[in-house]
Amino acid sequence: MVRNMKNNKKTWLGAMFSFALVAIMGLTFAFKPANLSKTEKAKRVNYYFRFTGSPSEEADRTLWENVPSTDPACGGTNDGCLIAVDESYTTISGTDRILTTDVPVTSGSHQNPVLGDMVKASFNKN
Numbered sequence: 429m430v431r432n433m434k435n436n437k438k439t440w441l442g443a444m445f446s447f448a449l450v451a452i453m454g455l456t457f458a459f460k461p462a463n464l465s466k467t468e469k470a471k472r473v474n475y476y477f478r479f480t481g482s483p484s485e486e487a488d489r490t491l492w493e494n495v496p497s498t499d500p501a502c503g504g505t506n507d508g509c510l511i512a513v514d515e516s517y518t519t520i521s522g523t524d525r526i527l528t529t530d531v532p533v534t535s536g537s538h539q540n541p542v543l544g545d546m547v548k549a550s551f552n553k554n
Contacts, residue, residue, distance in 0.1 A: 474512040474548050475525055478502050486539040489527035494518075502552055508533075508541040512549040 476499065481491030486508060495510075502509040517529050529546060533539040541550040 473515045475515060475518050477511050477513055477527060479509040479511075484537075484539055486541065487530045487533045489530045492527055492531065494525040508539075508550040508552065510551040511541050511547050514546055514548055517546045 474497075476495050476497050477492035478495045478499070479486060479491060479502070480493055481488060485491055492511070497512075499510070511531065513527065517527060518525050519528050520526075532542040532544065532546060534542060541547045543550060
């Protein structure tokens with residue numbers, strides 16, 4: 429009888445140990461850590477700016493005013509007088525959105541805005 433109780437006790441201890449081991453392993457592998465290596469790129473907004481200066485001054489960031497995206501393309505003699513700019517090249521100054529970088533333009537008599545990281549679209553090029 430004593431021998432049978434020792435076997436039962438060993439069986440119970442073995443079963444409890446196995447259960448605890450399985451529970452710990454299950455909890456360890458049940459929750460995957462967040463995959464921090466993947467960073468999703470947030471879509472950036474484009475802001476529209478209209479040129480207010482004279483021809484050959486298109487590079488000057490202070491001569492561009494923010495306009496709604498629904499404004500029609502501008503007319504006149506100015507080259508590339510309406511541009512869509514990536515938001516990372518703009519900031520808020522008071523209540524106005526302004527450019528933080530001069531506009532990249534082509535050289536020569538027609539200084540058209542150059543498409544790239546900053547200028548995403550240009551309208552009314554001559």
